[in-house]
Each structure stands twice: as structure tokens, then as C-alpha cells.
Amino acid sequence: MEKLGRKKKKEILKGLEEYGINIKENLIYLTKDSVYLLTPEAFELIKRIKKEGIKFRAGFYLAKIEKQGLRLSFDSCQLFSKQIKKYIEINSEKAEKWFRGEDVNINNKQEGFFVLKYKEDFVGCGFVKNGIIKNYIPKDRRIKSFKNEC
Amino acid sequence: MYEEILERYKDKKYLPKKDFVENIFLLLKNKKEVLDFFDKCYTPQPFSIRINTLKIDVEKIKRRIEKKWEVEWQKNYGLDEAFVIKTKLDPGELGNSIEHKLGYFYVQSLSSMLPSKILGVEENSFVLDCCAAPGSKTTHLAALMQNTGAILANDISWERNIALLSNLQRCGVINTIVTSIPFQKLAKKIKFSFDYILADVPCSNEGTIRKNLNILKTWNKKLSLWLSKIQKSILCNALNLLKNNGYLVYSTCTLNPEENEEVIDFALKRFPIKLEKIKIKIKTRKGITEWKGKKYSKDLRKAIRIWPQDFDSEGFFIAKIKMEK
Numbered sequence: 001m002e003k004l005g006r007k008k009k010k011e012i013l014k015g016l017e018e019y020g021i022n023i024k025e026n027l028i029y030l031t032k033d034s035v036y037l038l039t040p041e042a043f044e045l046i047k048r049i050k051k052e053g054i055k056f057r058a059g060f061y062l063a064k065i066e067k068q069g070l071r072l073s074f075d076s077c078q079l080f081s082k083q084i085k086k087y088i089e090i091n092s093e094k095a096e097k098w099f100r101g102e103d104v105n106i107n108n109k110q111e112g113f114f115v116l117k118y119k120e121d122f123v124g125c126g127f128v129k130n131g132i133i134k135n136y137i138p139k140d141r142r143i144k145s146f147k148n149e150c
Numbered sequence: 151m152y153e154e155i156l157e158r159y160k161d162k163k164y165l166p167k168k169d170f171v172e173n174i175f176l177l178l179k180n181k182k183e184v185l186d187f188f189d190k191c192y193t194p195q196p197f198s199i200r201i202n203t204l205k206i207d208v209e210k211i212k213r214r215i216e217k218k219w220e221v222e223w224q225k226n227y228g229l230d231e232a233f234v235i236k237t238k239l240d241p242g243e244l245g246n247s248i249e250h251k252l253g254y255f256y257v258q259s260l261s262s263m264l265p266s267k268i269l270g271v272e273e274n275s276f277v278l279d280c281c282a283a284p285g286s287k288t289t290h291l292a293a294l295m296q297n298t299g300a301i302l303a304n305d306i307s308w309e310r311n312i313a314l315l316s317n318l319q320r321c322g323v324i325n326t327i328v329t330s331i332p333f334q335k336l337a338k339k340i341k342f343s344f345d346y347i348l349a350d351v352p353c354s355n356e357g358t359i360r361k362n363l364n365i366l367k368t369w370n371k372k373l374s375l376w377l378s379k380i381q382k383s384i385l386c387n388a389l390n391l392l393k394n395n396g397y398l399v400y401s402t403c404t405l406n407p408e409e410n411e412e413v414i415d416f417a418l419k420r421f422p423i424k425l426e427k428i429k430i431k432i433k434t435r436k437g438i439t440e441w442k443g444k445k446y447s448k449d450l451r452k453a454i455r456i457w458p459q460d461f462d463s464e465g466f467f468i469a470k471i472k473m474e475k
Contacts, residue, residue: 026324037324038324038325039298039299039300039325041276041300042299042300042324042325042326045276045300045302045327046327048340048341048342049302049329049340051341052339054331054339055330055331057311057315057327057328058326058327059324060319061319075253075322076322078206078252078253078254078322079205081205099248099251121248123252140316141252141320143251149247
């Protein structure tokens with residue numbers, strides 16, 4: 001766990017704001033390039049646990065810092081669904097491919113990270129380049145048979 | 151009675167042992183009730199889900215799942231986030247659905263939703279979950295706290311904690327810290343106390359026979375007595391970490407008193423605690439105050455026993471304790 005400097009924190013908060021996300025009073029920390037989110041009370045608890053030399057794991061995996069910007073985790077897309085404003089909508093055919101873990105063709109000329117929206121769900125975040133969105137959906141969240149979901 | 155049970159279920163793969171039948175008869179004191187219990191044990195348990203309100207509103211998902219499956223909302227039982235799935239499901243159908251992959255629900259038995267609910271956690275509080283993996287109750291606690299405050303979730307098994315961590319992420323939990331050491335060891339290291347504690351302790355799982363008939367085969371008296379010692383140790387260590395006026399819920403999914411009332415009685419004799427009356431909307435029975443010649447505190451009537459023939463789920467025992475130093 002790496003304590004965030006003011007500059008780094010500002011950079012991450014700005015990255016989140018681009019998606020429309022405001023994490024309010026909750027705290028973020030880094031492990032390498034991964035950004036984690038915790039409540040201030042959980043952070044307080046960690047301080048006390050550390051004092052006693054107890055090993056622990058903590059934090060919600062919020063996003064990853066990539067060269068091209070901040071990539072939201074799969075679960076952040078649903079946790080902050082009421083705030084997300086940077087998204088591209090896809091149809092069921094594309095959603096099926098997406099949930100299989102494949103890259104998807106989309107009609108978007110902009111480059112950068114976008115959240116995908118299928119019907120009313122935000123279903124992950126990927127990098128758009130040359131009209132293709134790169135898939136980052138975690139393996140355990142992929143769906144083999146999508147026929148019941150259309 | 152035992153011969154009748156053997157005859158009644160002779161075509162079943164697993165049959166109960168004599169001591170187990172005798173225990174159930176001693177608890178229910180009525181032949182018809184014993185048969186009702188075993189009939190239920192041999193009836194598969196309906197699938198139920200708890201909506202993860204950290205990611206989606208109950209009303210919103212209700213409309214969705216009603217289009218997929220025949221569901222029964224458990225609002226009348228005070229379980230506002232729970233649905234029973236009435237449709238016959240294909241293997242893995244719930245787990246492979248888009249709603250599950252997106253973390254909108256957790257597959258959990260109705261009875262197992264009660265301990266977290268009964269604990270009555272408040273937002274911004276400090277909570278300890280002594281035996282947390284794989285996380286059904288931890289994620290429920292986080293949702294009840296609306297992702298505020300802090301939960302320390304411990305489980306002795308690192309393997310089970312992998313599932314816990316995965317479920318915390320899937321459910322969008324941001325207030326939980328996971329540790330993986332024997333609880334007694336953890337309790338000795340910790341120098342601070344908690345507002346709420348959930349002690350859903352390891353048990354002989356008699357209440358989950360419907361889900362796993364193999365329990366009938368593996369059941370033995372010695373296991374319960376051995377577990378009882380562990381449960382007493384976990385409960386006493388947990389009570390040492392409970393704030394004054396704080397609450398602890400002790401629960402098991404087993405029915406025998408050695409793992410339930412006897413454990414609470416043990417703690418009542420050693421700590422300045424009292425049992426709280428549990429108010430829920432499902433049919434429950436009072437905790438017992440006498441078992442095989444042993445007398446327990448009359449306060450144990452405030453604990454609840456959930457029998458599968460009364461409430462169509464798992465058998466459970468729940469006691470709510472208040473610390474009054």
C-alpha cells in the first residue's frame with residue numbers, strides 16, 4: 001500500500017471525474033498501478049492492525065493507471081452506475097461478444113477509455129482505438145451462453 | 151422411532167444415524183414433528199438470492215428477474231432484499247446469469263440472511279466478522295452499513311478467503327479488511343474493540359442437510375462436542391473485543407444444543423452480558439434451557455431456533471448478546 005501524494009491523488013481524482021465519478025469522502029491508495037478504494041474508518045482500522053503486525057488484504061479494486069489514462073475496474077462500472085457519463089451503448093450481438101471476452105467493433109471515432117453500456121447495465125471498461133474497444137472483462141465474469149440474456 | 155425412520159426413507163441414499171434421530175426427537179418431543187423434519191430434510195431446498203443493494207435497487211432488479219424466473223419476494227418475512235426462485239433451474243443457471251456476474255445478487259439461503267439482519271449494524275460503525283469466508287454475511291453487513299464504517303473480516307482458511315475477497319470485489323464492498331489467522335490468535339493481538347460482532351461459527355451443519363445429504367453419513371456425536379469447545383473459545387474471545395453496550399450475534403446452521411445453547415450458557419456465566427429478544431417475522435422456536443440433564447440459563451429462551459419444517463430454508467440457531475460491563 002502506497003500513500004498517495006497530493007499530485008498523484010489529484011491526477012486520479014481527475015481521471016475519475018472524466019467518467020463522472022466523485023468518490024466523496026472515501027480514500028484511495030495505490031499498489032503499483034492499481035487504485036484501491038476504502039472508507040476512512042477502514043483505513044483507520046488498517047493503521048491499528050498494522051501496529052499489531054497482522055497481515056491483511058483490503059480495498060475495493062477501483063481502477064488501473066494505464067499509459068493512456070485511468071481504466072475503471074469491471075465492478076466500479078456497476079458500483080458507480082448512477083454517476084457514469086462516459087459510455088458507449090452496445091446491442092445484444094456486441095454484448096455477447098464482449099461477455100465472451102472478445103474485442104468489439106463500435107462506431108466511435110474518439111480514442112481513450114470508455115465504459116460500455118448494454119441495455120441498463122454498465123458492463124465494463126475498455127480502450128477504444130480505430131473503432132475497436134479492447135476487452136478487459138475478468139475471466140470469472142465472462143458468460144459462455146448469452147442466449148438467456150438478450 | 152428409529153426403525154420407522156429407516157423404513158420411511160429406505161430408498162434414500164443416506165440415512166440418519168440412531169443418535170441423530172434420538173437428538174431430534176429429544177428436541178422436538180413429538181413423533182409427527184420428527185417425521186416432518188426428516189421429510190423436509192429429504193426435500194431439496196429452494197434456491198434463494200439476496201439482492202446486493204450496493205450495486206442495484208431491489209425494485210429495479212425485481213422487474214428484471216421476474217421476466218427470467220418465477221420468483222417470490224420475501225418482503226412479508228422482513229427480508230426485503232430476498233427472493234426465492236420457484237423456477238426449476240439448470241445447473242449453474244443463477245451463477246452464470248448476467249445479474250450475478252454484475253454482482254447484483256448473492257445466492258444465499260434465507261436463514262443465513264438473518265444473523266446479519268438481527269445484528270442491527272449502524273452506518274459508520276466498527277464491525278468484526280469472526281469467521282467470514284466465503285462472505286455471504288460479510289457482504290450483507292457491508293450492504294446494511296451502506297458501505298460505510300469498517301468491517302474486519304477474518305477466516306482461518308486462506309483458501310476460503312480467496313472466495314471471500316472475490317465476493318467482496320464482485321459486490322462492490324469498500325469497507326472491509328480481510329485477515330486470515332486463527333481467530334483466537336487474532337483476538338489476542340487486537341488491542342481495540344468493536345461496536346458489533348458477528349460470530350457465525352464453524353459447526354456440524356445439521357441444519358443444511360437439505361443441501362447436502364452427506365451430512366447424515368458423516369454426522370457423529372464427537373464432532374459436536376469437539377466443535378462446542380472451539381465455539382466457546384471463539385465466542386469468549388469475541389466477547390473480549392466487544393465494546394460496552396455493543397452487540398454480538400452468535401449463529402450456527404446446526405440444531406444440537408451442545409453447539410448452541412450450551413455455548414451461550416458458558417459465556418453467560420463468564421461475561422457481563424445479557425441476551426436480547428429477537429424480533430423477526432418468521433416462525434421460530436425459543437432456545438432450550440435443559441438438555442440431557444444439563445440446565446441452561448432461562449435467558450436462553452430469548453435465543454431462536456429455526457427449523458426447516460417451520461421456515462422453508464436451513465435450520466439455524468441465533469442468539470443476540472449485549473455487553474453490559
